[in-house]
């Protein structure tokens with residue numbers, strides 16, 4: 532028996548791969564030999580990451596588009612597929628903490644539909660759009676992997692982050708249905724549910740709290756007393772996307788330093 536995660540010949544589209552978790556995912560898939568299609572809303576970020584991966588010897592292509600735009604996502608995915616071969620692996624990673632980041636946290640009773648929209652657009656519609664666009668060719672080719680990055684918030688709830696939690700729970704629910712509908716075609720779909728990470732998304736929070744009692748209180752709930760880093764996530768995603776992952780589907784796997792088991 533050999534244990535290897537050889538993704539050579541596979542093409543992976545990673546959304547929001549311009550920084551943070553997505554960037555870590557791009558490094559890991561490139562190390563596994565996959566061709567990485569680097570998506571980000573910010574073209575400069577997608578181009579920079581693709582360039583760095585290519586400098587390190589990997590095959591990488593920037594594919595900037597807005598995941599919330601159904602037509603743009605469908606067009607970009609169709610074009611990327613037509614250039615060479617269709618996409619084998621989709622990692623739905625692009626996400627946000629709303630229009631104003633963590634500053635926008637507030638009790639649900641104080642929110643309006645205008646506050647909900649930015650969370651729902653990226654964290655739920657973005658996943659719907661990209662998943663819908665990649666599925667037909669996966670079905671046609673009888674092989675595919677979809678990995679969606681969700682959050683502990685979607686499983687446990689999040690006081691002052693209810694709409695983010697709802698959007699992530701919605702995306703996780705979509706994954707289960709995709710797994711049910713498509714397992715027979717050699718397609719798996721799984722979620723990775725993250726705990727508190729240290730990435731550019733949450734850096735303002737960490738920087739502001741530094742060694743504060745608030746930061747210590749958050750970390751005290753994590754048996755592994757540190758926030759997660761992109762590399763903590765990336766290799767599980769590679770496993771799920773590999774041939775070794777063919778009997779793991781419809782699952783939500785926590786990567787959270789033990790947070791939820793310790794609750």
Ligand SMILES: NC(=O)c1ccc[n+]([C@@H]2O[C@H](COP(=O)([O-])OP(=O)(O)OC[C@H]3O[C@@H](n4cnc5c(N)ncnc54)[C@H](O)[C@@H]3O)[C@@H](O)[C@H]2O)c1
Pocket residue numbers: 546547548549550551552553570571572573576596597598599623624625626627653657680681682683724725726727728729730731732733
């Ligand atoms: N950071 C955390 O603590 C944490 C915790 C749980 C879950 N998550 C999830 O992990 C994922 C990655 O988070 P991160 O911390 O790396 O975030 P990040 O903000 O550091 O990076 C996200 C990237 O996605 C891109 N992006 C945003 N909107 C987009 C759009 N509409 N289309 C295409 N790209 C877009 C951004 O430009 C950015 O480069 C997200 O889905 C997030 O919800 C993060």
